[in-house]
Amino acid sequence: xxxxxxxxxxxxxxxxxxxxxxxxxxxxxxxxxxxxxxxxxxxxxxxxxxxxxxxxxxxxxxxxxxxxxxxxxxxxxxxxxxxxxxxxxxxxxxxxxxxxxxxxxxxxxxxxxxxxxxxxxxxxxxxxxxxxxxxxxxxxxxxxxxxxxxxxxxxxxxxxxxxxxxxxxxxxxxxxxxxxxxxxxxxxxxxxxxxxxxxxxxxxxxxxxxxxxxxxxxxxxxxxxxxxxxxxxxxxxxxxxxxxxxxxxxxxxxxxxxxxxxxxxxxxxxxxxxxxxxxxxxxxx
Ligand code: SF4
Numbered sequence: 338x339x340x341x342x343x344x345x346x347x348x349x350x351x352x353x354x355x356x357x358x359x360x361x362x363x364x365x366x367x368x369x370x371x372x373x374x375x376x377x378x379x380x381x382x383x384x385x386x387x388x389x390x391x392x393x394x395x396x397x398x399x400x401x402x403x404x405x406x407x408x409x410x411x412x413x414x415x416x417x418x419x420x421x422x423x424x425x426x427x428x429x430x431x432x433x434x435x436x437x438x439x440x441x442x443x444x445x446x447x448x449x450x451x452x453x454x455x456x457x458x459x460x461x462x463x464x465x466x467x468x469x470x471x472x473x474x475x476x477x478x479x480x481x482x483x484x485x486x487x488x489x490x491x492x493x494x495x496x497x498x499x500x501x502x503x504x505x506x507x508x509x510x511x512x513x514x515x516x517x518x519x520x521x522x523x524x525x526x527x528x529x530x531x532x533x534x535x536x537x538x539x540x541x542x543x544x545x546x547x548x549x550x551x552x553x554x555x556x557x558x559x560x561x562x563x564x565x566x567x568x569x570x571x572x573x574x575x576x577x578x579x580x581x582x583x584x585x586x587x588x589x590x591x592x593x594x595x596x597x598x599x600x601x602x603x604x605x606x607x608x609x610x611x612x613x614x615x616x617x618x619x620x621x622x
Contacts, residue, residue, distance in 0.1 A: 352462060353459065353462050353615050355419050355423075356418045356419040356455055356458055356459045356462070357418075357419055357598075358416060358417050358418070358419060358421060358422070359419065359421070359422040360396075360421070360422075362421075362422035362425060362426055363396070363417075363421030363422045363424075363425045364396055364421075364425045364429075364433040364434055364435070364444070365388070365392055365396040365397075365398075365421075366417070366420075366421045366424060366425065366444070366445065366448040367412075367415055367417055367421060367448075368388065368389045368391075368392045368396075368398065368412075369386065369387065369388045369389070369392070369434070369445060370385065370386065370444075370445035370446075370448045370449055371385055371449075372384045372385030372386070372387075373411060376411075377410070378409075378410050378411030378414070379408065379409060379410075379411050379412075380407060380408030380409055385445075386441070386442070386445050391409075394435070396433070396435075398412070405621055413602055413619070413620075413621060414599050414602040414603045415599060415602075416597065416598040416599045416602070417448075417452050417455065418452060418455035418456045418458070418459050419455050420448060420451035420452040420454070420455040421448065423451055423455070423488060424444060424447045424448045424451050425444075427488075427489075427490045428444075428447050428451075428490055428492050428495065429444055429447075443492060443496070446496055447492060447495055447496060450495055450496060450498060450500060451488060451495060453500045453504070454484050454487060454488055454498070454500065454503065455488070456597075457480075457484055457503060457504065457507045458481060458484055458485070458488075459597065460507060460511055460576070460595055461477050461480055461481045461484070461507060461510070461511075462481070463594065463595060463615075464477045464510055464511055464514040465477045465478060465481070467514055467517075467518050467594060468514045468517055468518075469517070470513075470514075470517060473510065473513055473514055473517070476510055477510050477514070480503070480506055480507060480510065483503070484503060487503075511576060511595065512556075514594075515554070515556070515574040515576070515594055515595070518552075518572055518574075518594050519552040519553075519554060519572050519573075519574060519594075520552070521552070521572065522551040522552030522571065522572040523552055529549050529551070530550065530552070530553050534550065534553045534554075534555065534558075535554060535555075535558075536554050536555070536556040536557050536558065536574075537556070537557040537558060537559075538555070538558045538559070539558075539559050540555075540558050540559055540560050540563050541559050541560070541561045541562060541563065542561070542562045542563060542564075543560075543563045543564070544563075544564050545563055545564060545565050545568055546564045546565065546566045546567060546568065546584075547566070547567045547568060548565075548568045548569075549568070549569050550565075550568050550569060550570045550573050551569055551570070551571045551572050551573065552571075552572040552573065553570070553573040553574070554573075554574050555573055555574060555575055555578050556574050556575070556576040556577060556578065556595075557576065557577045557578060558575075558578045558579070559578075559579045560578050560579055560580050560583045561579050561580075561581045561582060561583065562581070562582040562583060562584075563583045563584070564583075564584045565583055565584060565585055565588045566584050566585070566586045566587050566588060567586075567587035567588065568588050568589070569588075569589045570588065570589060570590050570592075570593050571589060571591070571592040571593070572592060572593070572594065573593050573594065574593075574594045574595060575590075575593050575594065575595055575596045575600065576594070576595035577595075578600065579600075579603075580600045580601070580603050580604040581603045581604070582603070582604065582605055583603075583604040583605065584604075584605055584606075585604050585605060585606035585610045586605070586606055586607050586609055586610060587609045587610065588606065588610050588611070589611045590610065590611055590612050590613065591611040591612060591613055591614070592613070593613065596612075596613055596616065597616075598616050598617065601616055601617075601618075601619055602619045602621075605622070606618075606619070606622050607622050608622070610622070
């Protein structure tokens with residue numbers, strides 16, 4: 338009998354594939370529904386509900402290969418968790434807002450609502466995959482089913498859903514599973530983490546290089562431009578942590594909890610960064 342290599346990434350949750358974007362099946366909803374302001378992430382202002390000036394008629398981006406040098410870093414960070422293709426194909430039967438302009442408002446509103454729910458499904462899949470508590474797994478599954486029903490194609494139901502209600506239920510399960518997973522990284526008397534490494538902590542620019550950060554609760558922490566090179570974040574809860582420009586070369590993120598593609602996309606890493614099996618190495622690394 339062979340034991341699992343604890344340095345291996347956690348196996349991907351089996352059903353997360355549908356939670357990855359499929360831009361070819363989407364009517365560029367992220368380039369239309371949301372607005373953005375001229376900033377370090379976007380080179381121009383764009384009101385919500387209008388197509389970006391770089392959007393082509395076939396819903397492709399005319400500057401796709403040079404987004405970062407052209408000042409559109411924000412576009413390379415965004416991820417819809419598969420909501421774009423779901424709304425385009427399931428809720429609107431593959432008929433675009435360009436072909437049927439009357440559907441525009443509802444389609445964009447549906448996308449905004451669906452993205453939140455798809456993101457919750459992403460986290461819940463991880464909770465189910467990581468917990469050893471059958472009761473927690475059952476409750477997470479139940480919530481997933483309820484959210485999936487809301488995403489089943491009934492537009493009225495989707496638009497009238499209170500995402501906040503789902504959000505608080507999801508949050509409670511995620512925290513419970515996080516506690517369980519993180520606890521497994523502490524032996525009795527193990528105090529490898531200092532008190533500043535806590536949820537919501539301001540760790541902007543902090544030197545956390547070559548540290549053992551296993552089991553840290555960094556939920557909502559500000560890790561902007563933090564130096565995490567060659568550190569081990571196995572079992573660290575990274576839910577909503579801000580990774581903009583964080584240095585991740587040589588960092589082991591393969592067994593973290595609740596890391597998402599947008600967080601990775603916002604950070605700076607390279608081929609030596611170890612990432613969870615569900616995520617992809619950002620193309621700009
Ligand atoms: S720059 Fe390209 S990817 Fe970004 S919003 Fe505009 S069309 Fe979409």
